[in-house]
Amino acid sequence: MTSTPFQIENELPWEEADQGIQRKMYGYDEQVMMVKVKFEAGAVGKLHSHPHSQVTYVKSGIYDMTIGGETKRIKTGDGYYVKPNVLHGVVCIEPGVLIDVFSPFREDFLGTE
Known part of the structure; x- marks a missing residue:
């Protein structure tokens, strides 16, 4: 399972992940896998865990990010790392975009698991 070599912003569909x-x-x-995630103010990425390593870059916005019981306010230009199976979640304070990278890829995001 592999993506196409190029991903063109205006050709990629947005899909609803949560409210x-x-x-x-x-x-x-x-x-x-790389995923662009857009948040509205007040949106909550519920506490969850998964077997993937995750690295995230904050492209824009302000968030309260919780990883393994520790919460920090993060903003544009910041980033974070989540080890596999560690409980984490986010609350969006000001709207913005996160760029997530997962290893291995998220089969659940592609509907293949």
């Missing part, structure tokens, strides 16, 4: 949260899948193969 006030949308995402677009960018490049992926079985080892890695």
Whole structure:
């Protein structure tokens, strides 16, 4: 399972991830996946865990991010790392976009699991 070599912003569909949260899948193969996630103010990425390593860059916005019981306010230009199976979640304070990278790829995002 592999994405196309190029992902063109205006050709990629947004999909609803949760209330006030949308995402677009960018490049992926079985080892890695990049996802753009758009948040409205007040949207909540509920506490959850998954077996994937996750690295995220804050493209825009302000968020209260909780990882393993520790919460920090993060903003444009910041980032974070989540080890596999660690409980984490986010509350959007000011609308914005997160760029998530997962390893291995999120089969659940592609509906293949």
